[in-house]
Amino acid sequence: MGDPPPDPEPPSQPTSSSRNSQVSERRRSRERTRPLVPEELQQIPLDPQRNLRGWPQRASLTPNENLVFQAEDPYVNPGFSAEVQPQAYLSEGRLQASHNASLMLPQLQQGEGNLFQQLESAYQGPPADLPGQFTMYQREDLPFSQGTQHGPYMRDDPTLQFSPSELGFMSFNMELPEPEPRELAVQNAKAYLLQTSVNSDLSLYEHLANMLTKILNQRPEDPLFLLESLNRTTQWEWFHPKLDTLRDDPEMQPTYEMAERQKALFGRSGSGEGEQEMEEETAETAVPNIMEKAFYFEQAGVGLSSDESFRVFMALKQLVEQQPIHTCRFWGKILGLSRSYLVAEVEFREGEEEAEEEEVEEMTEGGEGMEAHGEEEGDEDEDKATDVIPKPTWKPPPVIPKEDSRTGTNRYLYFVCNEPGRPWMRLPHVTPIQIVQARKIRKFFTGYLDAPVISYPPFPGNEANYLRAQIARISAATHISPLGFYQFGEEEGDEEEEGGAGRDSYEENPDFEGIPVLELVDSMANWVHHTQHILPQGRCTWVNPLQKTEEEEELGEEEEKADEGVEEVEQEVGPPLLTPLSEDAEIMHMAPWTARLSCTLSPQYSVAVVRSNLWPGAYAYASGKKFENIYIGWGHKYSPENFNPSLPAPIQHEYPSGPDTIEMSDPTVEEEQALKAAQEQALAAAEEEEEDEEEDEDEDQDD
Amino acid sequence: MDAESLLLALELASGSGQGLSPDRRASLLTSLMLVKRDYRFDRVLFWGRILGLVADYYIAQGVSEDQLAPRKTLYSLNCMEWSLLPPATKEMETQTSVVKGRFMGDPSHEYEHTELQKVNEGEKVFEEEVVVQIKEETRLVSVIDQIDKAVAVIPRGALFKTPFGPINVNRTFEGLSLSEAKKLSSYFHFREPVELKNKTLLEKAELDPSLDFMDSLEHDIPKGSWSVQMERGNALVVLRSLLWPGLTFYHAPRTKNYGYIYVGTGEKNLDLPFML
Numbered sequence: 008m009g010d011p012p013p014d015p016e017p018p019s020q021p022t023s024s025s026r027n028s029q030v031s032e033r034r035r036s037r038e039r040t041r042p043l044v045p046e047e048l049q050q051i052p053l054d055p056q057r058n059l060r061g062w063p064q065r066a067s068l069t070p071n072e073n074l075v076f077q078a079e080d081p082y083v084n085p086g087f088s089a090e091v092q093p094q095a096y097l098s099e100g101r102l103q104a105s106h107n108a109s110l111m112l113p114q115l116q117q118g119e120g121n122l123f124q125q126l127e128s129a130y131q132g133p134p135a136d137l138p139g140q141f142t143m144y145q146r147e148d149l150p151f152s153q154g155t156q157h158g159p160y161m162r163d164d165p166t167l168q169f170s171p172s173e174l175g176f177m178s179f180n181m182e183l184p185e186p187e188p189r190e191l192a193v194q195n196a197k198a199y200l201l202q203t204s205v206n207s208d209l210s211l212y213e214h215l216a217n218m219l220t221k222i223l224n225q226r227p228e229d230p231l232f233l234l235e236s237l238n239r240t241t242q243w244e245w246f247h248p249k250l251d252t253l254r255d256d257p258e259m260q261p262t263y264e265m266a267e268r269q270k271a272l273f274g275r276s277g278s279g280e281g282e283q284e285m286e287e288e289t290a291e292t293a294v295p296n297i298m299e300k301a302f303y304f305e306q307a308g309v310g311l312s313s314d315e316s317f318r319v320f321m322a323l324k325q326l327v328e329q330q331p332i333h334t335c336r337f338w339g340k341i342l343g344l345s346r347s348y349l350v351a352e353v354e355f356r357e358g359e360e361e362a363e364e365e366e367v368e369e370m371t372e373g374g375e376g377m378e379a380h381g382e383e384e385g386d387e388d389e390d391k392a393t394d395v396i397p398k399p400t401w402k403p404p405p406v407i408p409k410e411d412s413r414t415g416t417n418r419y420l421y422f423v424c425n426e427p428g429r430p431w432m433r434l435p436h437v438t439p440i441q442i443v444q445a446r447k448i449r450k451f452f453t454g455y456l457d458a459p460v461i462s463y464p465p466f467p468g469n470e471a472n473y474l475r476a477q478i479a480r481i482s483a484a485t486h487i488s489p490l491g492f493y494q495f496g497e498e499e500g501d502e503e504e505e506g507g508a509g510r511d512s513y514e515e516n517p518d519f520e521g522i523p524v525l526e527l528v529d530s531m532a533n534w535v536h537h538t539q540h541i542l543p544q545g546r547c548t549w550v551n552p553l554q555k556t557e558e559e560e561e562l563g564e565e566e567e568k569a570d571e572g573v574e575e576v577e578q579e580v581g582p583p584l585l586t587p588l589s590e591d592a593e594i595m596h597m598a599p600w601t602a603r604l605s606c607t608l609s610p611q612y613s614v615a616v617v618r619s620n621l622w623p624g625a626y627a628y629a630s631g632k633k634f635e636n637i638y639i640g641w642g643h644k645y646s647p648e649n650f651n652p653s654l655p656a657p658i659q660h661e662y663p664s665g666p667d668t669i670e671m672s673d674p675t676v677e678e679e680q681a682l683k684a685a686q687e688q689a690l691a692a693a694e695e696e697e698e699d700e701e702e703d704e705d706e707d708q709d710d
Numbered sequence: 711m712d713a714e715s716l717l718l719a720l721e722l723a724s725g726s727g728q729g730l731s732p733d734r735r736a737s738l739l740t741s742l743m744l745v746k747r748d749y750r751f752d753r754v755l756f757w758g759r760i761l762g763l764v765a766d767y768y769i770a771q772g773v774s775e776d777q778l779a780p781r782k783t784l785y786s787l788n789c790m791e792w793s794l795l796p797p798a799t800k801e802m803e804t805q806t807s808v809v810k811g812r813f814m815g816d817p818s819h820e821y822e823h824t825e826l827q828k829v830n831e832g833e834k835v836f837e838e839e840v841v842v843q844i845k846e847e848t849r850l851v852s853v854i855d856q857i858d859k860a861v862a863v864i865p866r867g868a869l870f871k872t873p874f875g876p877i878n879v880n881r882t883f884e885g886l887s888l889s890e891a892k893k894l895s896s897y898f899h900f901r902e903p904v905e906l907k908n909k910t911l912l913e914k915a916e917l918d919p920s921l922d923f924m925d926s927l928e929h930d931i932p933k934g935s936w937s938v939q940m941e942r943g944n945a946l947v948v949l950r951s952l953l954w955p956g957l958t959f960y961h962a963p964r965t966k967n968y969g970y971i972y973v974g975t976g977e978k979n980l981d982l983p984f985m986l
Contacts, residue, residue: 239882258888265943308731312724315942340727342950344937347725426943451937451952451985597812601763606733607788620763620812623975624727639727641955643985647811650981 209242217241268428272321293327293335293353294320300337300635306605307616309626310637311340315427322427323351329431330422331356338421338482339624339638341474346425346454350478353420354413397662405552407544409438415539415547416442416479423474425454432456434475439545441468445476449643449650464653477642479541485625486538486636487588487617489527492519493537495585513537513584521631527615528602531588534617534627540581549579594621595647621645711969713742713754713770719960719969725941725948726958728973730759734768737789742770745784745792753879757783758956758972760850762815769854769972776876777869778902778924783854785817795847798855806852809844813976819846853976861951862900863927863959865968866890871923883966891947891963894936898924905929934986952986955979 200212218241222230230237297320304310311319319337327335330353338350410417416439422431434456448462452470460466460473468476493513527533539547582590591599599621604613605628614630624640662668674682711719716739720729730738738756746754751772760767768789771781784792809821820843827840870880890896905925909917927936927949937950951957956974961967979985 236882261940262888262944265945269943305729306731308729308734309727310724310729311727312721312729315724342726342937344934344939344952346939347941426941428943449981449985454939595811597763605731608733618761645975650984652984 214242265426265428269318272318272325272428292324293332294324295336297323297337299633300637303614303628303630303633303635304626304637306614307603307626307628308605309616309639311639318427319349322349322424322431326351326353326422326431333357337637338478339640341452341477341638341642342640343452343454348423348425348452348454348474349427351422351424351431352482353422354418355420407439407546407550407552409436410546410548412436416483416541416545418538419482421475421478423456432471434471434478437472437475437479438467441466441472441476442479442541442545443543445473445480447653452642463655474642480644481622481625481638481642483536483538483541483547485619485622485627485638486536487534487627488537488634488636489519489522489629490533490535490587491516491522492632492634493535493585519632522629524604524613524615524630525610527617527629528604531591531598531600531602534588534600534629535585536582536588537585539584540586542579542581544579547581551578588617594645597647711756711971713738713746713756715967715969716742716756718967719756719971722946722960722962722967723948723958723969723971725946725960726950726956726973728759728956734789738768741786741790741792745770745772749782749784749794751782755781755969756971757854758974760813760853760972760976761974762813765815767813767815767817767850775878777879778877778900781858783851785850787815787817795851795854798851802848802852803856805842805844806849809849810977813850814846817845817847817850820844821846821849850976856978857954857957857972857976859899859901861954861957861970863897863949863970864900864924865961866896866898866926867921868968869924870920872920877923885964885966885968886961888944888963891961892938892940893928894930894938895926895928897927897949897959898922899927900924932983932986935982953979953982 197212200215201210203210218237221237221241227233297316298313301310301313301316305313310316323335323337326332332353333356334354336352338352341348341350412420417436421434423434424431444464444466447464448460448466450460450462450466450473452474456469456471456474458470460468460470466473492515494516495513522533541547542549544550544552588600593599597620600617600619602615602617604610605616606613614628617627617629619625621644622638622640623645624642625636625638627636628634711723717735720735723729742754742756745751749772752775753773755771755773757769757771760769765787768786770784770786770792772784773779773781780797782797783795785795786792808823808825823842823844824839825842826837865883865886867886868880868883869877871877886896901924903923903925906923930936935951935953937952939948939950940946941948945962947961947963949959949961951959954972954974957970957972959968959970
């Protein structure tokens with residue numbers, strides 16, 4: 008700070024002086040107002056040691072003590088007048104500082120206003136008033152009862168004679184002495200330190216003062232070591248005062264809400280039935296043992312962390328309680344842009360889901376019916392108009408009916424939630440057209456089920472439908488199990504069913520013994536798909552789109568005409584259920600599956616892990632009699648080539664130009680005039696003829 | 711992620727689904743310690759895992775005193791023995807840009823790429839098909855370098871710059887606040903700044919030269935190539951890159967925990983503009 012090193016002084020002096028400066032204003036005002044002070048001040052130099060002991064008290068900044076301590080400094084040693092001046096300037100600085108200004112304002116007002124005005128003016132023009140300051144602080148050494156000082160003016164006060172300072176000569180000296188260069192340097196340094204920074208009202212000086220106060224308050228073990236962190240904390244605290252304990256931190260609000268919600272997950276439903284509940288719960292529940300599966304997947308290096316898995320488990324338990332669920336499985340997690348989806352694959356108990364399905368269907372059908380009516384009316388109006396609009400010959404392609412619940416792609420119902428603790432939402436069944444379109448587009452999920460999917464070709468549905476379609480594709484492609492775990496039911500002896508669709512149901516094999524892990528890893532033939540392959544049509548079982556159901560026959564009389572142009576549609580066939588993985592097609596000379604042992608260091612205890620290369624993120628493990636599939640990823644297929652969006656449809660043909668469709672061009676002015684002239688001529692000619700005829704008649708009559 | 715806080719880091723980054731199995735974790739903890747000693751690194755970061763068809767590569771990076779100096783990259787197939795990779799050069803990048811598809815998992819595997827090269831034989835100039843062999847190791851180096859340059863992330867305030875040159879770790883970094891954590895502008899690319907000089911003077915005036923000396927993620931092209939999410943009930947912010955799917959950056963707001971890991975196939979998502 009540029010203070011001259013005070014030698015005989017104890018080392019705490021410089022700091023103490025800085026402390027002093029902080030409230031020097033206050034003190035000075037009190038000095039003015041308390042004539043008693045001078046006597047006290049006189050006594051203090053007798054005990055310089057008190058300075059040290061008094062330090063902790065000083066920190067508490069009680070006015071009286073401060074006053075004492077501050078006032079004592081000028082008296083410690085007359086030789087330290089240089090010390091005094093820095094304090095003076097410090098005090099000026101205090102005026103500028105907003106921090107103490109508020110504290111001091113009342114005191115300022117109470118105190119001698121004049122003095123402070125003078126100080127202010129002095130600070131603003133240091134060079135000019137330096138001498139004034141000099142003299143003033145010399146005078147400060149004196150005990151004075153009356154306040155008003157105006158710089159270099161003489162004060163006519165008999166008490167001025169008291170002080171042992173060297174002010175004696177000043178009293179009579181009206182000249183303004185040159186400030187020593189050292190003092191000037193000190194003042195400059197201090198003025199520099201008191202600059203407030205651009206971003207805030209804090210000046211380095213104040214900051215250092217705060218920090219040193221803090222250190223002295225807390226007296227940590229190794230202050231040098233902690234200096235940096237203290238620096239930051241002090242600064243931070245200055246700008247972030249601790250909030251009330253009564254008020255919550257606004258930023259943390261959503262976090263606390265989420266925590267509350269998750270807390271609700273952990274609460275047991277129903278209260279205090281004690282043992283009865285325990286017995287019920289230990290019986291078979293639909294909730295799978297997520298923790299066990301998470302453990303196995305962890306061996307493979309896949310999956311969510313264990314506490315997250317546990318939360319998923321609790322969330323599934325909540326789902327099972329809310330919905331009539333027969334079996335349930337954690338399908339996986341699909342990552343999205345703003346939020347992710349946790350997907351649960353469930354099967355309802357028999358007959359339970361029909362009610363909801365019908366409601367949904369009625370709503371859609373009702374909507375369609377109304378639309379059809381609207382169109383018909385519109386058509387009628389148009390028919391009544393004078394021009395007959397040619398009917399388009401384009402017919403929309405026949406809608407392939409979606410598969411029934413519990414069959415094919417709609418075998419399971421899916422529920423999604425964004426985070427454990429949030430409510431589960433049900434995904435609608437998937438329609439074949441949605442699957443077909445989903446194959447053509449590639450979009451990230453945003454995390455909101457009602458977000459629109461903007462793509463070309465336009466996806467028929469919103470994100471919920473797209474999500475469901477991707478889930479269907481992933482399930483069909485990557486749900487695998489060890490060979491022999493599932494087998495076909497013995498009742499279905501025939502392989503040939505309607506249209507050769509193949510078997511679509513399987514059951515667990517009670518005699519399954521498990522395949523050794525090494526064999527599972529070696530050969531892909533030991534794994535089979537246990538979900539049906541989705542045909543290009545979008546369904547698992549093929550449906551001839553041109554076959555008319557009864558509803559179509561009722562509504563579409565006009566469509567009979569289209570029968571003439573019917574093309575033969577070939578039946579689509581896909582690999583049957585329970586096909587081994589070795590039959591899967593390669594992706595550009597790359598095997599579609601990668602199998603590994605989970606841990607090469609301990610093969611006897613590892614699990615076999617199979618990873619899909621076609622759908623990155625799909626994993627399956629098998630160990631002994633247990634196996635499981637999971638998908639954690641973005642929900643897109645892997646393609647070695649870049650994505651090529653579909654080209655827009657070719658431009659439709661226009662109608663051939665003919666007299667019906669071409670707009671007549673309006674006649675130009677010249678043509679009109681020419682026509683008019685021609686008409687007038689014709690009229691004139693007609694009149695002449697008439698006149699001639701009349702003349703002839705007249706002549707005839709005359710005759 | 712820092713090797714010292716590996717376990718916690720793996721736990722926090724597990725939201726993306728891929729992590730490490732316990733045996734790998736254990737081997738990493740030991741071997742990274744030895745790597746730090748042998749190579750005299752200031753910090754060792756576990757960079758991630760590149761999935762290959764036959765085997766996976768585990769990558770670690772060593773950081774010296776100056777945090778922004780080029781980092782040394784090491785790879786291992788079993789998390790125990792680490793081999794140093796050569797630094798990446800421009801030629802490597804051009805050479806490997808023609809290789810597509812997955813990594814094999816065998817560092818000595820060579821990709822064959824046929825090129826048409828003009829060969830001068832005397833006066834005749836004709837094109838000959840030349841088969842260029844590109845080693846997988848080169849490809850590995852180049853991919854890691856690209857990923858680092860494109861999507862390695864560090865939060866604002868974690869590093870600070872001294873006027874004397876070296877970039878140091880900020881020991882008083884207490885984490886971003888919740889509101890800051892959700893903004894992309896609070897995260898920087900962990901590489902030498904490229905776009906900083908293009909900022910207008912007005913923007914630069916608001917920057918703190920000791921903290922804002924790297925490019926922020928805000929102006930990444932294409933816009934929206936980062937997905938910012940809160941996980942674990944709003945107690946963790948996770949940034950996932952959509953350009954290099956598999957890169958996950960996590961940070962627990964108001965704490966010092968942050969880090970990034972890449973677990974993926976090592977292929978850039980060139981379809982990104984279609985997917986947003």
